[in-house]
Amino acid sequence: MKNLNDFTGLLHHLNRIGIALSSEKDLNRLLDLILREARSFVQADAGSLFLKQGEGLIFIAAQNETLDSGERDKKVQANYLGSFLPLSKESIAGYVAVTGEVLNILDAYHLPPEVSYRFFRTFDEENHYRTFSILAVPLRIPEGEIIGVLQLINALNEKKEPISFHESFEELVCSLASQAAVAIRNAMLLEEIQQAHLDTIFRLSKAAEYRDEDTEVHLRRVTGYTMVISGKLGLSSEEIGLLKYAAPMHDIGKLGVPDSVLLKPGKLTPEEFEQMKRHTLIGAKILEGSDQKLFQVAKEIALSHHEKFNGTGYPYGLKGEEIPFYGRIVALPDVFDALTSKRVYKPAFPVEQAVEMIREESGKHFDPVVVKAFLDSLEEIQQVKNREDQSSVTII
Amino acid sequence: MKNLNDFTGLLHHLNRIGIALSSEKDLNRLLDLILREARSFVQADAGSLFLKQGEGLIFIAAQNETLDSGERDKKVQANYLGSFLPLSKESIAGYVAVTGEVLNILDAYHLPPEVSYRFFRTFDEENHYRTFSILAVPLRIPEGEIIGVLQLINALNEKKEPISFHESFEELVCSLASQAAVAIRNAMLLEEIQQAHLDTIFRLSKAAEYRDEDTEVHLRRVTGYTMVISGKLGLSSEEIGLLKYAAPMHDIGKLGVPDSVLLKPGKLTPEEFEQMKRHTLIGAKILEGSDQKLFQVAKEIALSHHEKFNGTGYPYGLKGEEIPFYGRIVALPDVFDALTSKRVYKPAFPVEQAVEMIREESGKHFDPVVVKAFLDSLEEIQQVKNREDQSSVTII
Numbered sequence: 001m002k003n004l005n006d007f008t009g010l011l012h013h014l015n016r017i018g019i020a021l022s023s024e025k026d027l028n029r030l031l032d033l034i035l036r037e038a039r040s041f042v043q044a045d046a047g048s049l050f051l052k053q054g055e056g057l058i059f060i061a062a063q064n065e066t067l068d069s070g071e072r073d074k075k076v077q078a079n080y081l082g083s084f085l086p087l088s089k090e091s092i093a094g095y096v097a098v099t100g101e102v103l104n105i106l107d108a109y110h111l112p113p114e115v116s117y118r119f120f121r122t123f124d125e126e127n128h129y130r131t132f133s134i135l136a137v138p139l140r141i142p143e144g145e146i147i148g149v150l151q152l153i154n155a156l157n158e159k160k161e162p163i164s165f166h167e168s169f170e171e172l173v174c175s176l177a178s179q180a181a182v183a184i185r186n187a188m189l190l191e192e193i194q195q196a197h198l199d200t201i202f203r204l205s206k207a208a209e210y211r212d213e214d215t216e217v218h219l220r221r222v223t224g225y226t227m228v229i230s231g232k233l234g235l236s237s238e239e240i241g242l243l244k245y246a247a248p249m250h251d252i253g254k255l256g257v258p259d260s261v262l263l264k265p266g267k268l269t270p271e272e273f274e275q276m277k278r279h280t281l282i283g284a285k286i287l288e289g290s291d292q293k294l295f296q297v298a299k300e301i302a303l304s305h306h307e308k309f310n311g312t313g314y315p316y317g318l319k320g321e322e323i324p325f326y327g328r329i330v331a332l333p334d335v336f337d338a339l340t341s342k343r344v345y346k347p348a349f350p351v352e353q354a355v356e357m358i359r360e361e362s363g364k365h366f367d368p369v370v371v372k373a374f375l376d377s378l379e380e381i382q383q384v385k386n387r388e389d390q391s392s393v394t395i396i
Numbered sequence: 397m398k399n400l401n402d403f404t405g406l407l408h409h410l411n412r413i414g415i416a417l418s419s420e421k422d423l424n425r426l427l428d429l430i431l432r433e434a435r436s437f438v439q440a441d442a443g444s445l446f447l448k449q450g451e452g453l454i455f456i457a458a459q460n461e462t463l464d465s466g467e468r469d470k471k472v473q474a475n476y477l478g479s480f481l482p483l484s485k486e487s488i489a490g491y492v493a494v495t496g497e498v499l500n501i502l503d504a505y506h507l508p509p510e511v512s513y514r515f516f517r518t519f520d521e522e523n524h525y526r527t528f529s530i531l532a533v534p535l536r537i538p539e540g541e542i543i544g545v546l547q548l549i550n551a552l553n554e555k556k557e558p559i560s561f562h563e564s565f566e567e568l569v570c571s572l573a574s575q576a577a578v579a580i581r582n583a584m585l586l587e588e589i590q591q592a593h594l595d596t597i598f599r600l601s602k603a604a605e606y607r608d609e610d611t612e613v614h615l616r617r618v619t620g621y622t623m624v625i626s627g628k629l630g631l632s633s634e635e636i637g638l639l640k641y642a643a644p645m646h647d648i649g650k651l652g653v654p655d656s657v658l659l660k661p662g663k664l665t666p667e668e669f670e671q672m673k674r675h676t677l678i679g680a681k682i683l684e685g686s687d688q689k690l691f692q693v694a695k696e697i698a699l700s701h702h703e704k705f706n707g708t709g710y711p712y713g714l715k716g717e718e719i720p721f722y723g724r725i726v727a728l729p730d731v732f733d734a735l736t737s738k739r740v741y742k743p744a745f746p747v748e749q750a751v752e753m754i755r756e757e758s759g760k761h762f763d764p765v766v767v768k769a770f771l772d773s774l775e776e777i778q779q780v781k782n783r784e785d786q787s788s789v790t791i792i
Contacts, residue, residue, distance in 0.1 A: 011407035015571050018414040022578040023538045025585075142419045175411050182418040186582060189421075190589070196688055197593040203682065203691065204600035204648065252600065259655040286599065292592055295599065 010172055013041065017176060021183035030187050031061035034180040038152060039063060041176060042135065042169050045154035045162065050085065050093045051139075051184070052147050057085040057093055060148075067127055080123060089116040093149040096136045100146055102174060105134040106164045135165040137174050139181035147185060150177045198245060205248045217388055218337055223247040224384035225333035225374075232373035233329070246298035247330055250305050253283025265344065277314045280306055300324045305331050308365045320367075328367040332358065332374055335365070340385070351382065409437065410572055417579035426583050427457040430576045434548060435459060437572060438531065438565050441550035441558065446481065446489045447535075447580070448543050453481040453489055456544075463523055476519060485512040489545040492532045496542055498570060501530040502560045531561040533570050535577035543581060546573045594641060601644045613784055614733055619643040620780035621729030621770075628769035629725070642694035643726055646701050649679025661740065673710045676702055696720045701727050704761045716763075724763040728754065728770055731761070736781070747778065 017037045024030040035047045046064040050057040059080055089095045095117040096103055105111065108119040108131040124131055133155050139148040152173065154162040205219055226247045230240045254262060257279050261272045268276060283302030287295050304318065304327025311319035313331075339354035349357070355378065362371035374381065413433045420426040431443045442460035446453040455476055485491045491513040492499055501507065504515040504527040520527055529551050535544040548569065550558040601615055622643045626636045650658060653675050657668045664672060679698030683691050700714065700723025707715035709727075735750035745753070751774065758767040770777065 008404065008407065011404065011411070012571075014411060015407070015414065015575070018411065018418075019538055019574050019578055022414075022418050022575070022582065142415055175408075178415050179411070179418070182415055186418065190586065193586070193589055193593065196690060197589065197596060199686065199688060199691070200593060200596050201600070203686070204597070204645070249600075255651070290595065290599070292595060294592060295595070 010041075014172060014176055014179075017041070018179040021179050022186070024183065025187055025190055027184070027187045027191055028061075030183055032063070034150070034183070035061055035063045038150060038173065038176055038180070039065075042152055042165060042173060043156050044135070044152040044165075045156050045160075046129075046131075047153060048093075048151045049139075050097070050149040050151070052087070052097060055087055057087060057097055057149065059083045059085065064127075064129070064153075067129060090118065092117050092119060092134060092136050093151060096138050096149045097146055100138050100140065102138075102170050103134065103136040104165050104167065104170060105136070107132050108134055130162075132162040133164045135169065135173060137170070137177045139177050139184065140174075141181045141185055142178070147181055150180065201245055201248050205252055218341065219248045221337045221385060221388045222250070222330070222333045224388060225336060225381055226330055228377050228380045228384060229329055229333065229370060229373045232377045233369070242294060242297045243326065243329070245294050246301055246326070247333075249283070249287065249298045250301050250330055250334065251279065251283065252286055253279035253281065253302055255286070256282030277306070280304070280315045297326055301326050301330050303327070305334055307331070309367050310364050313365075323367075329370055332366050332370050335361075336374070336381075351385070406437075406568060410568060410575075413437070413572060414575040417575050418582070420579065421583055421586055423580070423583045423587055424457075426579055428459070430546070430579070431457055431459045434546060434569065434572055434576070435461075438548055438561060438569060439552050440531070440548040440561075441552055441556075442525075442527075443549060444489075444547045445535075446493070446545040446547070448483070448493060451483055453483060453493055453545065455479045455481065460523075460525070460549075463525060486514065488513050488515060488530060488532050489547060492534050492545045493542055496534050496536065498534075498566050499530065499532040500561050500563065500566060501532070503528050504530055526558075528558040529560045531565065531569060533566070533573045535573050535580065536570075537577045537581055538574070543577055546576065597641055597644050601648055614737065615644045617733050617781060617784045618646070618726070618729045620784060621732060621777055622726055624773050624776045624780060625725055625729065625766060625769045628773045629765070638690060638693045639722065639725070641690050642697055642722070643729075645679070645683065645694045646697050646726055646730065647675065647679065648682055649675035649677065649698055651682070652678030673702070676700070676711045693722055697722050697726050699723070701730055703727070705763050706760050709761075719763075725766055728762050728766050732770070732777075747781070 020037065021030065021033060024033050031049055035049060038044070039047045045066055047062070048059065049061040051060050052058075059082065062081060085091050085094055087094055087097055089098055092103060092105070092108075095101070103117075105119075109121070111117070111119060119131065119134075123129070131153055133153070135152040135155070137150050138146045139150055140146050150173070152165065155165045157163045202216055202219060223244060226243050227240055230243055235243075257276055261268065261275045264272065280303050284299050287299035287302055290296065290299075301324075303315070304324045307313035307316065307318045307323040307327060308331075309320060309323070309328065311317050313323075336354055336358055339349045339357060340351055342348040355375070358366065358371060358374060362368045416433065417426065417429060420429050427445055431445060434440070435443045441462055443458070444455065445457040447456045448454075455478065458477060481487050481490055483490055483493055485494055488499060488501070488504075491497070491511075499513075501515075505517070507513070507515060515527065515530075519525070527549055529549070531548040531551070533546050534542045535546055536542050546569070548561065551561045553559045598612055598615060619640060622639050623636055626639055631639075653672055657664065657671045660668065676699050680695050683695035683698055686692065686695075697720075699711070700720045703709035703712065703714045703719040703723060704727075705716060705719070705724065707713050709719075732750055732754055735745045735753060736747055738744040751771070754762065754767060754770060758764045
């Protein structure tokens, strides 16, 4: 396939790459796939990807066969990821991004004196690498805009020695780069839309708690804990994805609880507590009747997150596995977060004490399987707590 | 490009088609583009697309150069769109969908006796068309699943006479069909995610109105009217898209209004009305502070949809163009829907009477520009009303 004389074979290959790139929805996996396919297409030892952001280029992905397979310090290499290049003709990637030209460089260390760009050797020096040939092409979307740059480094001959990139590769790699550009834009758009959806759920669910003392941070923490525990329980990434969207809606039914109950400062009377319990049923009513899996899961959680494993919960007093699994999961983070948060009627318990209280309730309030997953992931739970507590400082 | 000897040229062309298909997000435009590109690629007079749905194939798109450019009755042709074919080997498309084989047929009216499929002449007869050659290929996604069938009909020679499809086209058209399959799946996924987002907004905004007499149908009607008026005002499709998501959240701030005010059956005291007015400010607070354009627009609308053009509205008493444009737009549908709906304290006014009341308020309550756009689109407004009133029967 890599025989340049087999041009038809190469074009076929290119078509297959295009299809593969269009199919990858995850941006990070896509960037990796682009580099892998592009490198294998032209037999390049290394490659890197830059994406335009504002007035610069972000160094977003890199692969290096020699370094990745060697014993060298991968940390030095990783240090470069995320670094920022100005959009100027002084660097190779910058030049390509600004002009849209293809650069096919024979030896990065011996550039013609008249060119505006230079090669920065820092990476090579820190990694004991020697860059010879570079093929740098723009990532151009069909509308003409350049969204980034693909750099292929050190074409290899059959003996794995660096040679230059054959001229006839230029057009093929440009075509591959255009396919990559569209795929990147699509993946980013998808990510953006999914993020917008998630933001909507948090904002409007937070709004539902407007009348309550709970806050958006509570929702974020409960959702974060739920995802950690679900991961530990071995749920599929599809299921974890659903929980990410569904868990924040668990208390949406509080909307239907009268102010006189929801906002009452003192202890609730038995009648008021009965009214309060109805938030599970009201939530289910708000969320029911959708064809979408998301709302089916959200309804299940809203309805069952106050059931207890020993049958003493509400609204139905379900017991053990009668309680939907997702409800048994969310029940724990919801209580854990209430314990570790300050409320009008109680101080915030320290994490250690809250963990002990949860452990105590294994088989009583909570499903022992869920408690075990929780206890096995305390470190990640603490990380989520730190992250959300920190972000709350700026958000609220 | 259509010279079969220029195989390299064809492959290049195919690559460009792949990029174009990946860039099209709108499913209907995408289906059209696929047919157009595939037909021009192999010089076919006509083509059709079928997509799998459940246990059948839906006839989803069709093009026919001869018929489309002629004087014939296009309605007969359009009648076939949306029709359902069983997933069986008895039809040509069904055979390809079931077996995954390519069918390259010389003359549809003279099929070999041993084949399981037959050609249905109804369409030809009703349209006075004669189908000769057919190239039918599966739409296969990379994971292997067949999601539909692409049929190309009547390859033409330079004199526009029907000939058979050259064998060497088969592989190229299969490759094109694979690109089309991925693009279709991506467009459907995007549509699904956007639909899910919209559902979330409606469900949770409806939930916010749980305590109020307003319903999801009110939100849907107001949003529908808003889009009609915005279209008449010449807003861009991007802006109309934003309004579609933002308008349903206009009353989200009612969450912050106490039950004693929101649910009071009788007339509000001046103090209570002041509390009620605060739903605009509370809505803005719930929606503010986002980087997302959607929430910026939603906030603007929540805050300003009760301002009046003559400065007598609330919360700020803004006047004329001081009021954000989107707020001036949504103000009208919100009132129009209230007028034409039954409330505890009033009957539903007939549309004609409500229209007159709106016209009266041009330059007073409403921006005259918005009133004019509304009056110019009464027919579409009525259609939206009928559609949403009808759908409410099944939804609620």
